[in-house]
């Protein structure tokens with residue numbers, strides 16, 4: 001009998017931007033293998049790019065906790081059990097199947113079209129410039145996360161939703177609890193409740209004084225009975241936390257990756273070609289793939305794929321950081337090459353849950369990297385890579401701090 005290897009997502013201290021070596025080894029065994037989780041369960045592990053897209057685009061897979069998606073840690077299992085007991089479906093539509101998922105997602109898609117997002121570019125540029133002015137006027141070394149990578153997307157998503165940025169300490173702290181793998185169910189539940197209560201309060205204010213923001217748009221739906229108020233609050237929580245944690249980590253790690261590849265950094269800084277800037281962001285998204293350790297699904301029916309059958313009820317862990325290093329799609333995948341065509345990456349997922357905010361994230365990243373590199377041409381790390389505190393404990397990979405100087 002062959003033993004099934006343990007789920008091991010530990011990255012190497014010497015290559016903190018590369019996916020876990022144990023996961024890479026599994027890709028060499030095949031695109032679809034089994035993995036043993038802490039609780040003894042043995043879900044399927046998807047490491048192939050084609051299989052990733054096939055499964056994530058398949059209506060026979062579910063994302064709903066109560067249908068039995070794999071639990072990656074004891075804390076997460078406890079959280080899902082308490083959610084199932086309470087009949088809660090987690091944070092908004094990211095944990096719902098269609099048709100509920102589609103019904104709710106449709107209500108907010110128009111805020112994230114390329115046209116709407118492009119209209120936000122000048123304001124985003126203004127925010128980036130102001131943050132850099134402040135950074136340059138302050139002492140060095142400085143922490144890039146605190147000075148730039150966290151406030152930029154937080155300000156942008158606050159403006160879009162109509163959330164007062166003055167409350168940023170509150171919503172950033174609670175988002176960090178939700179996204180931490182080791183948060184206890186109590187901690188995660190309380191953080192979700194605090195955010196939902198806060199969003200509910202804001203919805204109440206928008207009901208009395210509507211503005212030109214996304215939450216006011218949701219209030220209109222509540223008024224006509226298309227949406228319940230708790231649903232609207234949950235959607236607000238989802239967009240608020242998904243809208244800043246992720247982009248923050250991409251700005252931080254992307255800056256680190258560029259500083260580690262000076263010739264690539266120079267190429268981006270000196271380019272006047274918007275196509276190269278766009279392709280650079282795609283490549284950084286592929287190379288860094290910040291969702292950490294896998295997206296989870298469960299098969300609702302038997303699914304034949306890659307010469308195997310995933311049986312109804314079996315769990316699936318889809319590791320997109322490994323799919324994005326699949327050499328059959330991205331030749332020489334461990335090389336950061338800002339000029340390669342990386343458009344087929346799955347850093348935003350794939351299928352019905354593919355990232356809602358991706359046009360916004362792309363625009364923010366284009367503005368963030370270019371502004372940083374052009375306004376601070378002497379930008380450098382102020383610490384050794386081994387001193388950087390990476391987020392090994394999150395569902396989203398990143399760094400808690402990035403000491404920089406200039």
Ligand code: HEM
Nearest residue numbers: 093094239242243246247250347348349353355356357361
């Ligand atoms: C670089 C930044 C970002 C990355 C890498 C990223 C990544 C992802 C991924 C991988 C998923 C799919 C999860 C799954 O299939 O289980 C997702 C979903 C989602 N993301 Fe993002 N995201 C980013 C930025 C944003 C932003 C700025 C927003 C703004 C609101 C956002 C909102 C969402 C939402 C609402 C979903 C759920 C979509 C659904 O279930 O239909 N994300 N994101």
